[in-house]
Amino acid sequence: MRRPCPWARPWVHTAALIGAAVVGVLSALVAFAETLSADLPARLSETGLYAAGSGGMSVGVLAYAPQYPLWSDGAGKRRWIRLPPGTAIDATDPDAWSFPVGTRLWKEFGYGRPVETRMIERAADGSWRYATYLWNVDGSDAVLAPEKGAVVDVAEAPGGRYVLPSRNDCRACHEGAAVPVLGFSALQLSPDRDPLAPHAEPLAPRMVDLETLAAGGLLENLPDALHRSPPRVRAGEPHARAALGYLHANCGHCHNDAGALDGLQMVLAQRTAPGSDSVAATLDSLLGRSSRFRPNGADSAQRIAADGHHMLTMRMRTANPFARMPPLGVQTVDETGVALVERWIADELENHTGAEP
Amino acid sequence: MIRESSFLAAALAGSLAFAVPMAQADDTAGKLARGEYLVTTSACNDCHTPWKMGANGPEPDMSRMLSGHPQDLELPAPPQPVGPWVTAVTASNTAWAGPWGTSFTANLTPDPDTGLGRWTLRNFVETMRTGRHMGRGRPVLPPMPVAMYRHLSDQDLEAMFVYLRSIPAVPNRVPEPLPPAPEG
Numbered sequence A: 001m002r003r004p005c006p007w008a009r010p011w012v013h014t015a016a017l018i019g020a021a022v023v024g025v026l027s028a029l030v031a032f033a034e035t036l037s038a039d040l041p042a043r044l045s046e047t048g049l050y051a052a053g054s055g056g057m058s059v060g061v062l063a064y065a066p067q068y069p070l071w072s073d074g075a076g077k078r079r080w081i082r083l084p085p086g087t088a089i090d091a092t093d094p095d096a097w098s099f100p101v102g103t104r105l106w107k108e109f110g111y112g113r114p115v116e117t118r119m120i121e122r123a124a125d126g127s128w129r130y131a132t133y134l135w136n137v138d139g140s141d142a143v144l145a146p147e148k149g150a151v152v153d154v155a156e157a158p159g160g161r162y163v164l165p166s167r168n169d170c171r172a173c174h175e176g177a178a179v180p181v182l183g184f185s186a187l188q189l190s191p192d193r194d195p196l197a198p199h200a201e202p203l204a205p206r207m208v209d210l211e212t213l214a215a216g217g218l219l220e221n222l223p224d225a226l227h228r229s230p231p232r233v234r235a236g237e238p239h240a241r242a243a244l245g246y247l248h249a250n251c252g253h254c255h256n257d258a259g260a261l262d263g264l265q266m267v268l269a270q271r272t273a274p275g276s277d278s279v280a281a282t283l284d285s286l287l288g289r290s291s292r293f294r295p296n297g298a299d300s301a302q303r304i305a306a307d308g309h310h311m312l313t314m315r316m317r318t319a320n321p322f323a324r325m326p327p328l329g330v331q332t333v334d335e336t337g338v339a340l341v342e343r344w345i346a347d348e349l350e351n352h353t354g355a356e357p
Numbered sequence B: 001m002i003r004e005s006s007f008l009a010a011a012l013a014g015s016l017a018f019a020v021p022m023a024q025a026d027d028t029a030g031k032l033a034r035g036e037y038l039v040t041t042s043a044c045n046d047c048h049t050p051w052k053m054g055a056n057g058p059e060p061d062m063s064r065m066l067s068g069h070p071q072d073l074e075l076p077a078p079p080q081p082v083g084p085w086v087t088a089v090t091a092s093n094t095a096w097a098g099p100w101g102t103s104f105t106a107n108l109t110p111d112p113d114t115g116l117g118r119w120t121l122r123n124f125v126e127t128m129r130t131g132r133h134m135g136r137g138r139p140v141l142p143p144m145p146v147a148m149y150r151h152l153s154d155q156d157l158e159a160m161f162v163y164l165r166s167i168p169a170v171p172n173r174v175p176e177p178l179p180p181a182p183e184g
Helices: A008-035 A167-174 A210-215 A224-228 A238-250 A278-286 A311-317 A335-352 B002-041 B044-048 B121-130 B154-166
Strands: A062-064 A076-082 A104-110 A114-122 A128-135 A142-144 A150-153 A161-164 B051-054 B057-060 B095-098 B101-104
Touching: A114 A142, A114 A161, A114 A167, A128 A167, A167 B121, A238 A278, A238 A335, A311 A335, B002 B044, B002 B154, B121 B154
Parallel strands: none
Antiparallel strands: A062 A076, A076 A104, A104 A114, A114 A128, A128 A142, A150 A161, B051 B057, B095 B101
């Protein structure tokens, strides 16, 4: 009588598991490939965000929430990322992640119901392309918006109108930084979340952060120092940390030292790379610095001024659409966010402007 | 034989060393000429150079070439448009009022504080492509025809920028644009 090999069944079991995994990966690859095309998908349901027919998310779609959200006129937002199967983000430069070709990110904007979902995708040539989808009122799907953008009536939005950006507007914001992916970075996904961040959303179950991305093999080469000590804004006081984080998220995608506007020498983006001191760079770019923008009739203007006329916050508060910052995606002032920055300036900076009032 | 080869190599290297700067000079000269041609034929002076009344009528004041709306030109509020006539323009041709508000033509000279002196080629190209100040700020306003100029090639935009960097810098702080007056 032959005794069954004690390893036989385990091997069968393992082979079955491997086979199933291979089939699963292949299926995911096929499904992923089907969502890629030279033309932008005409409908959101064709972008690979949702699983066909189920109403749920596709396999591999991961939800996330940055610790410092961008102010978008109070719209509710949800965000997702999907990497091509078998790929990972290269975090060698922790402040300029390299995303694999085929990476897609989505952000949904809504006022009680979804209104718009934006998508960016890394194309085969390494560039990024942008699309925005306008939701049907019944919430059944969203259709590709015109390249020039659109303005639609949404009763719940400020002023009853909602602006969908043009593709050029997408590029204007996203391509002003070292990497066009905003809000999905070492600082934004740090597990060391800032409890004072304005409008922050709590991490929901199954949302990814820096730890879970790395543990899942979706993030590679993150410097060990950031594993040991999760990235955070290196400010001394809690309100300074939150204010600098707010400026990072709302202004730093243009005002940084690595992108198109580095010539302005205004650094509001924070870095996490070991040894970097971006808080000092921010202070150096604000204190005692003239503002290129000068209100009509003024002889001079300072980014942070001894007399309290700070161009930094004046431009965040103004109703003048030609002077308002950010210049895109905002119709109403973020009172909470601006008040935080004003408090930080009053508490810590006004006595260090390097000028007499 | 070896000496001949060395001599030829040295001569070739010398020729290349001479040829590369020559090629660069030719390239720069070519861009300057192309840029001057484009700037002078694309109506840039019509609005970015202040106009004055000359002996033969209005003409651009080339002593202030491409320096934009004069900072010392104080203006009253623009007239309210009536009927189908919706735009008002100053005699200098540098301040325009319409439904978008009031716009003042920019200083395109290389002055570092008030002109394009701190701009990069990328800032210039992206302004034309996106219709936004420095490629990502406020909208570039009428009458600037960015809808047409955005179709210029990268090479032509670079040539225009190279030429604009070569003209005399004129310190002139152009006012910021004004939004439309509130209705009512």
